Amino acid sequence: MEQTPSPDPFAIASLEALAQHYEAPSERALKKVAPRLDNTARNFIAASPFCILTTIGRNGLHATPRGDAPGFVACLGDGSLALPDRRGNNRLDALRDIIEDPRVALLFLIPGVAEALRIGGSARITTDPALCARFVERGKAPTSVILITPREVYMQCAKSIVRSRLWGDAPRPAGVPTAGEMIASHTGGMVDSATYDATAPARIAETLY
DSSP, X not given: OOOOOOSOTTOOOSHHHHHHHSOOOOHHHHHTOBSSOOHHHHHHHHHOSEEEEEEEETTEEEEEEEXXXXXXXXXXXXXXXXXXEOSXXXXXXXXXXXXXXXXXXXXEEOTTOSXXXXXXEEEEEEOOHHHHHHTOXXXXXXXXXXXXXXXXXXXXXXXXXXXXXXXXXXXXXXXXXXXXXXXXXXXXXXXXXHHHHHHHHHHHXXXXX
């Protein structure tokens, strides 16, 4: 959808102008998007204690933080994700949005890890007692569970977190898939994971700004 005319003479208001202003993405960047979860994505999610859920509905857009012990979002056998909806303020912004429009996006973060995992897909809400029971913590089950079917899965590069020094000097947790491992898996081996990881620090430093 094109934007309305802007009084800013430098505004970018068309896809054509946007494409002219920015360099084209690399083939690797275009092909790193996977249509479903793979083992590297599952392992990343299993180590993540925090994600941001973004939704859209008739009242606009919402981004809500979700967090618990690492692995609080479960990867189910059918390839979907299960996100327990724990006690909150009952505004239900995200849940209302999902009922109106099932499109959602997730951003998974792990303290000490500079990369993030992005997932886009569709969601629905269930109160299945057996599924809710799977997420009992401190004797309390979630009120509902959000089931997400991934359509796009990909690793977000480290630059934003490196620039922000979000994690400071926190060490990278053991067992978390590396950027090279994730890109190699998502692109069908387009890159050598060891080479990618070995050259990443210099590459990030050179292109940070």
